[in-house]
Amino acid sequence: MGGVTPSAATVKKRLSMNETHTFPPALLGMRAVVTGGAQGIGAAICWGLKLAGADVVVADQQGEKAREIAARLGSCGGLALAVTADVSTNEGCQNVITTAVSALGGLDILINCAAPGRDKLLLGKLSPVDWDLHQKIVLDASVMLADFASEHLAVSGRGVIVNISSVTASSIAIDQCSWPYHVSKAGLDQLTRWLAVRFGAHGIRVNAVSPGLVDRDIGHKLSDNLEYRSIIEAVVPLRRAGTGEDIAKAVVFLSSIQASYITGQVLTVDGGLGVNEVFGAALKAHQIGKKLPVGSTA
Numbered sequence: 001m002g003g004v005t006p007s008a009a010t011v012k013k014r015l016s017m018n019e020t021h022t023f024p025p026a027l028l029g030m031r032a033v034v035t036g037g038a039q040g041i042g043a044a045i046c047w048g049l050k051l052a053g054a055d056v057v058v059a060d061q062q063g064e065k066a067r068e069i070a071a072r073l074g075s076c077g078g079l080a081l082a083v084t085a086d087v088s089t090n091e092g093c094q095n096v097i098t099t100a101v102s103a104l105g106g107l108d109i110l111i112n113c114a115a116p117g118r119d120k121l122l123l124g125k126l127s128p129v130d131w132d133l134h135q136k137i138v139l140d141a142s143v144m145l146a147d148f149a150s151e152h153l154a155v156s157g158r159g160v161i162v163n164i165s166s167v168t169a170s171s172i173a174i175d176q177c178s179w180p181y182h183v184s185k186a187g188l189d190q191l192t193r194w195l196a197v198r199f200g201a202h203g204i205r206v207n208a209v210s211p212g213l214v215d216r217d218i219g220h221k222l223s224d225n226l227e228y229r230s231i232i233e234a235v236v237p238l239r240r241a242g243t244g245e246d247i248a249k250a251v252v253f254l255s256s257i258q259a260s261y262i263t264g265q266v267l268t269v270d271g272g273l274g275v276n277e278v279f280g281a282a283l284k285a286h287q288i289g290k291k292l293p294v295g296s297t298a
């Protein structure tokens, strides 16, 4: 590569040439439910699973948005439907699994993606006010859903659970996420390992996907902000924020037979962010913030 750093435009061009927006039909005949599927990464996962051939239930407390996504998924063929449910409650979790099993005739894949909204006012504070929500939606819901789903996932002997974690499970983003977010995601990683051991004998594989910086499909994207974009290009080796589709591809892989001997793992999908040497990356981002002349090496 001769020390040449490709420009962001070159990286984008290369990505768009490689990007087919299709998924191999790795999940034909499989039946999936996605919590938090009405928007963002959850909606992208619904699309990934559907395009890979699965029938999909979109489970979310935002009923109208979930129904919209399900209607669009259904237009691609196969089954897709929405269930309006609050997974912070036992009844909500039971409703998600019962509805999915009766509508799809069984269940092969459970994706736990729902998470509380990130309240900027709580950043950096030690206040416990949003712990309850994180405990209920990130941890308790994943346990209850796994419990209600397990007997159905065990039927085929190839059931799958994928929990959507975060790189903040193992590193601290103090200005981006509250402590309950960090701690609940760390708990989710360990829950993933525990469930993998508990369910292994039933042929149920349990893994997690851990996204880094991901552009959201609502509101402002990280990459739309020029300052953020130059920092992302400095600290992420692949020189861009992730997309919901990047995360969906990892989820489809882990749900498929291609991952038949993988369980209890946390797959990081962060463009290399986590392996970058921290001081060097931060210094470079800082210098870019000070608008170094183009071509300066950091």
Ligand SMILES: NC(=O)c1ccc[n+]([C@@H]2O[C@H](COP(=O)([O-])OP(=O)(O)OC[C@H]3O[C@@H](n4cnc5c(N)ncnc54)[C@H](O)[C@@H]3O)[C@@H](O)[C@H]2O)c1
Pocket (backbone or CB within 6 Å): 035, 036, 037, 038, 039, 040, 041, 042, 059, 060, 061, 062, 085, 086, 087, 088, 112, 113, 114, 115, 116, 117, 118, 137, 164, 165, 166, 167, 210, 211, 212, 213, 214, 215, 216
């Ligand atoms: N966006 C990122 O950069 C990023 C990075 C790392 C990890 N993640 C993780 O990916 C997942 C999706 O993130 P996102 O940014 O797309 O989130 P989002 O906030 O856009 O979507 C979350 C969805 O969960 C639903 N939800 C929340 N509470 C619920 C409840 N009690 N019952 C049912 N549904 C509920 C919401 O209605 C929403 O549709 C989350 O688990 C998040 O922690 C996101």
